[in-house]
Amino acid sequence: MHILMTGGTGLIGTATRAALHAAGHKLTILTRRTRPATAEATYITSLRECAEPVDVVINLAGAGLADRRWSSAYKRQIVLSRVDLTRELVAWMSELEHPPKRLISASAIGYYGAADEQTFREGAGVGTGFSATLCQSWEEEAGRAAEYGARVSLLRFGVVLAREGGALGKMTQSFRLGVETWLGSGEQWLSWIHLEDAVRVIQHVLALECPEGVYNTVAPEPARHRELAHEVGQQSKTWLKLGVPAFAARLMAGEMAEELLLSGQRVLPSQLLEDGFQFHYPSLKEALTDLMPRNG
DSSP: OEEEEESTTSHHHHHHHHHHHHTTOEEEEEOSSOOOOOSSOEEESSGGGOOSOOSEEEEOOOOOTTSSOOOHHHHHHHHIIIIIHHHHHHHHHHHOSSOOSEEEEEEEGGGGOSEEEEEEOTTOOOOSSHHHHHHHHHHHHHHGGGGGTOEEEEEEEOEEEOSSSSHHHHHTGGGGGTEEEEETTSOSEEOEEEHHHHHHHHHHHHHOSSOOEEEEESOSSOEEHHHHHHHHHHHHTOSEEEEEOHHHHHHHHTHHIIIIISOOEEEOOHHHHHHTOOOSOOSHHHHHHHHSOOOO
């Protein structure tokens, strides 16, 4: 199968690229910078360079939501890298004589907005705030591929935990100094997924005969931030517990802190569980035991 990927050099994309190559698929990766072809993939910087017919498009591109403070310029960059790129992809698909039959497109659980008191499954409506508006527009652009015969799958990713890169390293910097920390009350929900399971979800959806629809790409056991702090503390052997006040988080990160750090969502992967998908790391403890070397 010939697969065109965007975001193929990011955290999820790099791991997905390796897994799909190992499964025998032919990969073309759309990137911003020119790269030489490798045993895994061919790299292109423009969709016009993709000369061979494509069976599936996997759209994982996007500037990191939590990479920096949300200035007006950075928010525009986030929109460009997600909504505008997806629009460009679908426009390209519409012009092809033989368009791809599938589009697997990333989204995020930010679609539901920040609401710690609710539980969200795939049928829940869109929330409010920048993240929710972004995800709604992102998904709408991807959904237009159905007009050209493509079956569209939307993966609403939670926080992806990985051994290197991603959110875990940023969230646990203080733990390396022996200090167990959490933001605000620590009661906000964290809907997360181990990188290995995130890649396996993509492979699972790719293999489905009737894949249309939304998939909450999160582990089945969301946790509160205090639980994360406790579990990381157990792995790191911390000696001090210290909460970071909400006002300090707001001073450091502004609007982004309010939506991503001090609030959360309790999201469940109902569709994946209905499909019979088996998570390798269903609990936070299992995931962190795998991802973090134990000290002491």
